[in-house]
Amino acid sequence: MTGLMRTLTAAAFGWTTAWAWAGEASTGATAGTGPGAAGGTAAATAHYTGDGPGVARTRTRTGDVNIARGVAWGVDQNGLDFSFSHAIAPRFGPSYAGTFNLSIGRDGAVAGSYGGSVADGGLGRTVQAGGTTRSAPWGGTSAVANAGGTTVGGGRVEARTNSWNRPAFQMTRGRFIR
């Protein structure tokens, strides 16, 4: 019994440690204009976790055009993780937010996600987009994307996201299989 407990504990510990080693990049950006957004707002987040070198950077600007962008990327033994999100909200005209996330695993597996949202019309418009992408030590990659927005005093918001995952190629008896 004690042996089993020990094994389970070791397995759980190994699992959590493995999770901690996974490379992950995530970003988010939001920008708004109009009365709902108190004149103009811009905010961005960027985050990278992994064993290798990585960069996480945000940049925001408010004024006639409110811009927010966050970028994070890094490479470690699990693969390459890249995430980019940005939002733009000019005082007049439609506001847009987009995200792009891609992970290339060590074994060749690819996971990516992208999306965007457009807010048009109304007195105030706020858009946001974000995404996360991850490459895990056992060869799995995953990506998430989210996009949305709000309008004040009429208007329309259209948002779309897309994510996919492609496992690594393998060769069996001279043939490629997935």
Add this chain to the structure above:
Amino acid sequence: MITRNMAWTAMGMLAVTAAAMAASATATSVSSNGGSSSATAAAVGNADATATAGATNGGRAVADSRAIGHAAGYAASDAVAVADRGLALSTSAADARGVYGGTAIATSESIAAALGGVAVSHSDARARGTFFGVARSHSCSTALSRWGTAVSDGRARSTGAFGGRATSVSDSLADTFGGTATSRVRAESDARYRATAQANGTGVGISGWRRHSEVNARAQSRSAWWGRDRAGAVAVEVRP
């Protein structure tokens, strides 16, 4: 039964070069089934330079990065190029020189991430400040693409001499949700003797539905002796 993992190094041609002299330079290159990925990073003086490339089935993702910053001037440069369905070039260069107490900081960033294919990005930031001059320059340039083609340029130069101050910021982004978007930005500023010169940029493109979009923003300002100058240019074009 033979089972072999064909990825990472398998069919890819990897080329990584990194050179550094009293600075730091990192270059990473990833490639999968589609092959060919190259990342070059060179940093001279007190400069940083990072270049990461990717590419999988479509192949080819080249990222180049250079940063030269002599004397007290600092120069940092990043370049990332990630692709899935073919080609994403990205070049970034930052050059900053500052001598005789002058400060010169130049940062450049260039990201090009394709998916449906082709996303070229370029970025260049140069700042020279001599004597009491302070010159900052910052350039960004991103070109993502989901269903194909998004070229983005960028460039910010600033020169300041004799107590002059010159700042230039330049951004450029060409998103493309449905395909094709070009965005170029220039922001140049010059300053001599107690002069101040600023120049902003910002570009942004993003296209879809009926496709093709082109944004071109340019800001230039020059000042000499006691002069003071300012320039700003913004051009946004969203067409989804």
